[in-house]
Amino acid sequence: MLVMITIWKKIDLIKKIFLGIVLGGILGIVMPNVKVIGLLGTLFVGALKAVAPLLVFSLVAHALSQTQKGQKTNMKMIVFLYLLGTFAAALVAVMASYLFPINLILSDVTAKTDITPPQGVGQVFQTLLLNVVDNPINALATANYIGVLSWAVIFGLALRHVSNSTKDLLKSAAEVTSKVVTWVIGMAPFGIMGLVFSTVSDNGLSALKNYGLLLFVLVGSMAFVALVINPIIALLVMRTNPYPLVFQCLRESGVTAFFTRSSAANIPVNMKLCEKLGLDSDTYSVSIPLGATINMAGAAITINVLTMAAVHTLGVQVDFGSAFLLSIVAALSAAGASGVAGGSLLLIPVACSLFGIPNDIAMQVVGVGFVVGVVQDSCETALNSSTDVLFTAVAEKSAWKK
Template sequence: MKHFIRVWNQTSLIKRIAIGVVLGLIVGLLAPKLSVVGLLGDMFVGGLKAVAPLLVFVLVANALSQHEEGQRTNMSTVIGLYLVGTFTAALVAVLVNYIFPLELTLSKSTASDLSAPQGVAEVFQTLLLKIVDNPIHAISTANYIGVLAWAVVFGLAMRNVSETTKELLQTMAEVTSQVVRWIINLAPFGILGLVFKTISENGIKVLTDYGLLIAVLVGTMFFVALVVNPLIAFVMMRKNPYPLVLRCLKESGVTAFFTRSSAANIPVNMKLCEDLGLNKDTYSVSIPLGATINMAGAAVTINVLTMAAVNTLDIPVDFPTAFLLSIVAAISACGASGVAGGSLLLIPVACSLFGISNDLAMQVVGVGFIVGVIQDSCETALNSSTDVLFTAVAEKSAWRKKKVS
């Protein structure tokens, strides 16, 4: 047993996750009533959800409290890349519609009991109210916009406190990160449970009934990850971006795919940034920030499903309108974590641009929940891996400019 445990611990996390996926698939098909296996997945997700908001708070607050005047960071470039990347992903999703137009079979909504925002104004109102949420309540309810806002406030306020107090905050950040690393090391068992639960409850047919929609969603996200993002990286760095892109996808995207939480994937991204030799003053802020506002995958989801609804209802769409849709989707996606239901419940906001009623839009949301098994995983993988990619690109482009000058 000791030999097995030693070999298991020495095996890379990605290989262990792959083993968990295969076992979950086999058990789900052969013993679908073995519900205790599904409990592993629920416990894993519950642990991640419990600790992730606290992690974001202590990491951002600690990073800002340790920052000293005169330290150079690339935060403005990183934020610019986040915004450009999210908008570009939204625009690509619209263009894909002209190549692979989708239609949906709309029926009774499976999400009719959910309430969606009625417009962009309501999204902004929700975001503003989330920002001033009670900090304890924000952490307990996983309101990441509020968590991030209060972390910035506390971090700035603690710049002038004693070094002993700063060291205490840094210790809290390190301890919380270690707890998350422990949970992520249990990912193979949690993922075994998640895969088992998905297969036992829905069967393989959940992936085939909406195969074309899943293919377009996943294909668009792959295109953004493997073509659009590398192009942005090349423009900034003026060198082959693929070694960096592929490493981010391998070491960040794979774990994010299974954890389905950008916030929970923060320790993985921080370790990857450290391994890449990036400036800690930059990535200690940009990675938690990216988990909240860098939402290329969410923008893709919003636009693909919205355009599918438009096609179903035979609504003509000219390019200026499609461009406006991309702007709305990008802005809405940045606030996805502040709206109950994430990116899917922002679809009615985009649908409202075309006069689609909320009832019909919520049917589209229902379809989104059905394909969410794959959609949410791919969306998170794209979002989280891009956090590291753009942080690295911003710094490497700064290095290039220094060499040129």
Template sequence: MKRIIRAWNKTNLIKRIGIGMTLGAILGLLVPNLTGIGLLGDLFVGGLKAIAPVLVFALVANALSQHQKGQDSNMKKVIFLYLLGTFAAALVAVLASFLFPVQMVLSSASTEVTPPDGIGQVLSNLLLKIVDNPVNAIIEANYIGILSWAIVFGVAMREASKNSKELLKTMASVTSKIVEWIINLAPFGILGLVFETISGQGIASLANYGILLGLLIATMVFVALVINPLIAFLFIKKNPYPLVWKCLRISGVTAFFTRSSAANIPVNMKLCEDLGLNPDTYSVSIPLGSTINMAGAAVTINILTLAAVNTLGISVDFATAFVLSIVAAISACGASGIAGGSLLLIPVACSLFGITNDIAMQVVGVGFVIGVIQDSCETALNSSTDVLFTAVAEFSSARNK
């Protein structure tokens, strides 16, 4: 048994995750009623979600407290890449909907969620999150609030004594070590998540929405493998695919199954560390990216909205669709880092075409039906791009020096 454990620990984490995925799929197909396996996935995701807010606060506050004037953190470039990538994804979704128009069957499907009233409320909610109570922000995993207060504490700690700064540094190191322990349990967590997905009935219910789901996935794959690498190449001036594949393989796989950008923050932090990136940058850019870098959300919003437009026979010119891309990109920045967050913003986009809230909520209902796959792909794209653009910003700055 000790030899097996030693061999397991020496095996590459990605290989161990692959073993977990395979076992989960086999168990899901052969013994779908086996109890307890799915709990492994819930525990893994729960652990990531629990530690992520503390990790973000500790790392950001520590990085800023240790920051020396004149150090380049590349944050301006990272934010520009986030916004550029999200808008480009929204525009690609519009073009895909024009080239391959799809319709959906609208029924009386309803949900218990309440969408925002408009783009103004989306932006208002974002601003209000900034001034949330710091303790409540950590409890509720409000990453905008956590970031804002971590910045305040970090800047204030610059004036503190050396011992106080060391205490904050120790807190960041201890939290990072806990994250490393949780990530090492990823193979078992992924096993449970795959089992839960395969053994459920979600896949069978997707048959009626196959074309719509296919367009969504194809567009996200195009963004991940063509648009994002193109943006990366324009900045780093070399083959971006080794970096793109690494981000998708490590960050994208776990994000696909956790279906939460917030839960994937610790995974992305560890990947940035492995890539040798500057902690001053990624300790801020990764949690920020889980909130505002939402290419997958922009794709979902635009394609589902235009599918509703096609179903209702509303004509759309490219200028209006371009405005839709801007609205979708801005709205996507307000998508929460939880499963299904982007779907609640569809009524905002639908309002541009005079579609009533009742019909828009039916579209949201369709989104929840296909969410088993759609939201997994969306989160994988969003989260892996956080690391990609953080790395691209740093590599391009190093190249220009």
């Protein structure tokens, strides 16, 4: 037994996760009724989501408390890259929808009646602003990352003026929280085995066969952004071959994010990868939690592809100006997706309203989103989370050349 434990500890985490994927898929096919296996996945994601808000708050507050006036950082460049990447992804989704027009069978989709989408862009930003000033305790309890991030920034800046002993206490809290998350991440292979088991045993591929083209456009757009658009942006900034960095981010961040389906839960993985890349901890301890909140290229793609599918289905003509406006709305709305209950799917009615599509039809499109969500949400999170590390590294590597 001790020999097996020793061997297990020596295996790389990615290889362990791959073993979990394979075993979860096999168990999902062979014994789909043994639901206790799926409980491992529920417990794993639950544990990550429980500790992630504390991690975001402690890391950001600690990082900002250590900064000094005039200290050089790359945050402006990182935020610019986040916004540029999200807008570029939204444009890619529109172009893909023109090349591969999708017609949905909306009458066969049951709309979600227990959720309420925002009524317009104004309401999205109103919700976003209210989340910024949410009670900090409530923000932590409800995983309101917009609120957690805003209060972490405020407390971090205020703590710059306290004694070093107080700063050391905050540093210890951040280190302890990170250690707890490391323990949870160590259980990822078992948790992912449970997640894969649940997906295979509950859904299989039958639920997705009628939405093949939609999934092709969604996943294809995300892959194009990850493998073409992001590398182009990185090349323009770094002036060197970006693909080794791109592939490393996808392999070491995107894989785990694909199965956890939570950018916030993947923060510890991204932090460890940034450390491995030798990046400045004062920068990535802020940029990674920030990216998990506002860097939403995958969400922008989801919003635009499903909105354009509704437009094509209803025969609405969309000119370039309207498509460009849709991309702006999708990019800005996606940045606030984590502050809206339901995430990117519930922002689809906002985008649909630009073309006069009634809410009942838009909600049926949301229903389609929930059907393909097994694959869409995983790919979306993988793109979002891996890009957090990529753009953080790109901004810093560009600074190295100055």
